[in-house]
Amino acid sequence: MDFEEKTIKRTEIFDGHIFKVAVDDVELPNGLGQAKRELIFHRGAVSILTVTPNNKIVLVKQYRKAIEKISYEIPAGKLEVGENGSEKEAALRELEEETGYTGDLELLYEFYTAIGFCNEKIKLYLAKNLEKVPNPRPQDDDEVLELFELTLEECMDLVKSGDIEDAKTIIALQYYALHFGGKN
Amino acid sequence: MDFEEKTIKRTEIFDGHIFKVAVDDVELPNGLGQAKRELIFHRGAVSILTVTPNNKIVLVKQYRKAIEKISYEIPAGKLEVGENGSEKEAALRELEEETGYTGDLELLYEFYTAIGFCNEKIKLYLAKNLEKVPNPRPQDDDEVLELFELTLEECMDLVKSGDIEDAKTIIALQYYALHFGGKN
Numbered sequence: 001m002d003f004e005e006k007t008i009k010r011t012e013i014f015d016g017h018i019f020k021v022a023v024d025d026v027e028l029p030n031g032l033g034q035a036k037r038e039l040i041f042h043r044g045a046v047s048i049l050t051v052t053p054n055n056k057i058v059l060v061k062q063y064r065k066a067i068e069k070i071s072y073e074i075p076a077g078k079l080e081v082g083e084n085g086s087e088k089e090a091a092l093r094e095l096e097e098e099t100g101y102t103g104d105l106e107l108l109y110e111f112y113t114a115i116g117f118c119n120e121k122i123k124l125y126l127a128k129n130l131e132k133v134p135n136p137r138p139q140d141d142d143e144v145l146e147l148f149e150l151t152l153e154e155c156m157d158l159v160k161s162g163d164i165e166d167a168k169t170i171i172a173l174q175y176y177a178l179h180f181g182g183k184n
Numbered sequence: 185m186d187f188e189e190k191t192i193k194r195t196e197i198f199d200g201h202i203f204k205v206a207v208d209d210v211e212l213p214n215g216l217g218q219a220k221r222e223l224i225f226h227r228g229a230v231s232i233l234t235v236t237p238n239n240k241i242v243l244v245k246q247y248r249k250a251i252e253k254i255s256y257e258i259p260a261g262k263l264e265v266g267e268n269g270s271e272k273e274a275a276l277r278e279l280e281e282e283t284g285y286t287g288d289l290e291l292l293y294e295f296y297t298a299i300g301f302c303n304e305k306i307k308l309y310l311a312k313n314l315e316k317v318p319n320p321r322p323q324d325d326d327e328v329l330e331l332f333e334l335t336l337e338e339c340m341d342l343v344k345s346g347d348i349e350d351a352k353t354i355i356a357l358q359y360y361a362l363h364f365g366g367k368n
Contacts, residue, residue, distance in 0.1 A: 003246065033326075070187055111350060112350055114302060116250070144216070167295045171351060
């Protein structure tokens with residue numbers, strides 16, 4: 001059985017700052033004919049499961065225009081142009097900008113967020129041995145953030161109540177629960 | 185501190201079968217001025233952590249054009265027009281089409297997959313008490329799928345090796361490990 005879909009034609013729809021949009025005409029495998037694939041191309045992002053010396057998890061409260069709601073998430077940020085291959089530095093930058101912390105980073109997972117139509121890949125790091133940066137880089141000037149430091153139990157309650165409904169944050173919290181926490 | 189970003193103007197870019205694309209001009213809170221938000225609107229999807237009577241997890245192998253690679257995922261599917269509010273029926277349909285099974289569904293989580301720019305929300309169900317459907321609905325005619333039934337340990341090995349790199353699948357597997365499995 002063959003799986004690959006060969007591109008016959010790509011139609012570029014949009015070339016933005018955050019993502020590009022294209023529609024591909026593809027040749028299906030196994031003589032199944034042709035189909036169209038609507039696609040989003042994104043540079044990727046980093047996110048950081050940030051654990052303080054007293055085992056609290058750092059969450060960022062922010063407004064998300066796509067869902068028109070407040071969201072609680074682990075610190076994260078898009079890769080800038082040319083940052084492919086230096087994701088760890090990007091993660092340290094985002095950690096400092098969003099939380100004022102620096103620390104030791106360990107790569108936990110890489111995952112595609114919306115694999116059906118989008119190539120955004122997020123690298124998830126664990127940040128430990130946190131220290132406050134004396135004069136941290138400022139937050140992006142179009143972001144309004146508020147920080148919280150919560151126990152794993154408090155975080156898991158926010159998942160259950162639906163206040164945390166961000167996939168990367170749920171992955172990070174589950175990882176923490178599996179490796180460092182009690183059972184939930 | 186105020187968080188909300190008010191829409192000044194929405195520019196519609198693309199109206200596809202899978203998603204819509206728009207760019208919003210927004211008024212930032214706290215007198216920070218204006219910004220642009222590139223947005224993807226998606227109807228949402230369902231996914232099913234499918235556990236056989238002998239505690240194997242059902243994974244679907246398929247090609248994903250957005251990443252131009254083979255992917256191993258839990259069964260899933262987009263909501264069709266008008267299916268908002270009947271996600272459980274959509275999940276039963278996808279389960280039957282992709283695996284030939286039906287079963288009892290329990291809602292585990294709802295999460296946004298790419299909250300920074302996209303409103304796609306996935307409902308994750310647990311399917312238990314599986315039974316084979318005698319004459320299951322056929323797969324979509326533009327999908328080529330292969331099924332695997334693997335132990336949790338085998339699945340977690342595929343996460344570690346990078347063969348599973350789909351966010352919804354990682355969330356489902358971690359959930360299973362936390363609630364039914366040993367520690368990983």
